[in-house]
Amino acid sequence: MALIGKNIEFAAGLLRQNQLVAIPTETVYGLAGNALNDRAVASIFEVKQRPFFDPLILHVAGIDQVEAYALWHDERLKRLAEAIWPGPLTVLLPKKGNVPDLVTAGSELVAIRIPDQALTLELLKLLDFPLAAPSANPFGYISPTSAYHVDKQLGEKISYILNGGECRVGLESTIVGVEAGELCVYRLGGLSVDDIARITGPVKLMLNLSGDPKAPGQLKSHYAPRKRIFLEKEGLQFPEQDTIVGYLSFGKENEALKHTPNITYNLSESGDLKEASANLFKYLRLLDESAAHYIVTDFLPDEGLGMAINDRLRRAMAR
Ligand code: TXA
Numbered sequence: 001m002a003l004i005g006k007n008i009e010f011a012a013g014l015l016r017q018n019q020l021v022a023i024p025t026e027t028v029y030g031l032a033g034n035a036l037n038d039r040a041v042a043s044i045f046e047v048k049q050r051p052f053f054d055p056l057i058l059h060v061a062g063i064d065q066v067e068a069y070a071l072w073h074d075e076r077l078k079r080l081a082e083a084i085w086p087g088p089l090t091v092l093l094p095k096k097g098n099v100p101d102l103v104t105a106g107s108e109l110v111a112i113r114i115p116d117q118a119l120t121l122e123l124l125k126l127l128d129f130p131l132a133a134p135s136a137n138p139f140g141y142i143s144p145t146s147a148y149h150v151d152k153q154l155g156e157k158i159s160y161i162l163n164g165g166e167c168r169v170g171l172e173s174t175i176v177g178v179e180a181g182e183l184c185v186y187r188l189g190g191l192s193v194d195d196i197a198r199i200t201g202p203v204k205l206m207l208n209l210s211g212d213p214k215a216p217g218q219l220k221s222h223y224a225p226r227k228r229i230f231l232e233k234e235g236l237q238f239p240e241q242d243t244i245v246g247y248l249s250f251g252k253e254n255e256a257l258k259h260t261p262n263i264t265y266n267l268s269e270s271g272d273l274k275e276a277s278a279n280l281f282k283y284l285r286l287l288d289e290s291a292a293h294y295i296v297t298d299f300l301p302d303e304g305l306g307m308a309i310n311d312r313l314r315r316a317m318a319r
């Protein structure tokens, strides 16, 4: 069990000693450490059991701090960041020499964002270094959207969790960069592609579903519960006797399910994609921890935040 509280000064003190603190953001909870200190960064990888080839995102308090660590090489990215930050957007920029190679996994690009969470923004303002913070879950498992989720999985390994309540967005940030002059989205997330395109003009999707991706957040199997997940049409044909089906639904209830002993969590009864995003990881966890033998779900409408939700479902289903 870690200490859980809202003491920003205490959190800042630990971080200055190069210890790790779990922090709330609007997307998911992060496992934060001093991004400029190799020992702190190394312990992030160790606690998460994360492979060193998977780079970390730098979190800063203000857009003026970006230039201390990276170059604004493309006007569109800057315009996008100015419009969205603080918010669920991460930009990939050419890094400066002071960013440790451990943070970027040897890449010349660094990922940076300003999270939209009051406690964490105050904390970042107290510090004179940026925070490297991956999602605060063991590598490959479902990301945490509450202090309780973090405590359950990493509580033994960290000393403090800054408690900001439940994450408002619930999906990781959308990662955007530039390649061959084109604006590219590398990870779908809490900022929809439509919202980006409205600000920047055309964007290209560079979403990798392979086992050896450029952006490792794009690993084919990721965000995965321990239980198998099936699509509605695969999983419900002939349930064996005594099978308990865990159902992750969206919108109106499915009649067929009323006949099986089941556990249902509805992402949003009214069919609201924002509400569904905020509930996704919480409900996947609840189903994973429930008596259900397996989980059944269906893809949501492939538009707006539905695209990011479907992306997470696809990766959660992959083995
Ligand atoms: O919403 C979020 O982004 C959350 C919160 C805590 O801020 N963080 C998060 O971090 O999702 P993480 O470590 O779980 O995912 C970071 C992903 C990496 O897996 C990789 O895909 C991409 O960001 N990334 C980071 N640095 C990169 C770089 N230099 N080049 C390419 N991709 C990078």
Ligand code: MG
Binding pocket: 134, 135, 143
């Ligand atoms: Mg993650």
